Amino acid sequence: LQLVESGGGLVQSGGSLRLSCGTSGSNLNDYAIGWFRQAPGKEREGIACISSSDNSTWYHDSVKGRFTVGRDSAKNTVYLEMNSLNPEDTAVYYCAAEGLFVGCVLYVSPYDYWGQGTQVTVSS
Numbered sequence: 001l002q003l004v005e006s007g008g009g010l011v012q013s014g015g016s017l018r019l020s021c022g023t024s025g026s027n028l029n030d031y032a033i034g035w036f037r038q039a040p041g042k043e044r045e046g047i048a049c050i051s052s053s054d055n056s057t058w059y060h061d062s063v064k065g066r067f068t069v070g071r072d073s074a075k076n077t078v079y080l081e082m083n084s085l086n087p088e089d090t091a092v093y094y095c096a097a098e099g100l101f102v103g104c105v106l107y108v109s110p111y112d113y114w115g116q117g118t119q120v121t122v123s124s
Contacts, residue, residue: 001026001113005095008118011085017120019080020072021095028071032101033078034111035069037091037120044094046106048080053102060106062088085122092117 007019021033034049047060048069057069068081078095096111098104 001031001097001099003095003097003113003115005093005115005118007079008093008120010121010123013086013122013124015085015122016081016083017085019082019093019095019118019120020075020077021079021115022075022077023097028076028078028097029073031097031099031113032104033069033071034096034098034104034106035067035080036094036096036108037089038094038117039091042091044108046108049104049106050078051101051104052099056103058104058106082120085120087122087124089120090122091120093120094118 032052036044038044047063050057050069066084094117095115097113098111
């Protein structure tokens with residue numbers, strides 16, 4: 001499974017971005033999808049995920065109420081809608097997939113498939 005993120009860029013504080021995670025040849029509805037980010041000098045952290053079983057979602061406290069993860073089945077993508085962005089959200093954002101979960105988790109280790117990442121930069 002090869003994942004490709006898109007939608008990153010430069011945005012001012014308070015602005016919004018929508019990231020997408022896509023693939024070809026496989027149905028992302030069969031996978032739990034996690035969104036992660038890694039800022040310079042920091043560990044990669046899980047911020048949002050969506051299950052394959054019932055599309056349940058989980059969020060890290062730092063993004064709860066600002067970010068929304070969902071599926072666009074027609075496009076075979078998973079999106080991360082990011083609102084009220086602030087400079088602390090600046091990082092490389094990754095999507096990851098796992099085919100064996102019932103739910104989903106915000107930990108790096110269980111995910112087998114990763115995208116190459118997309119840069120999000122929030123200016124103050």
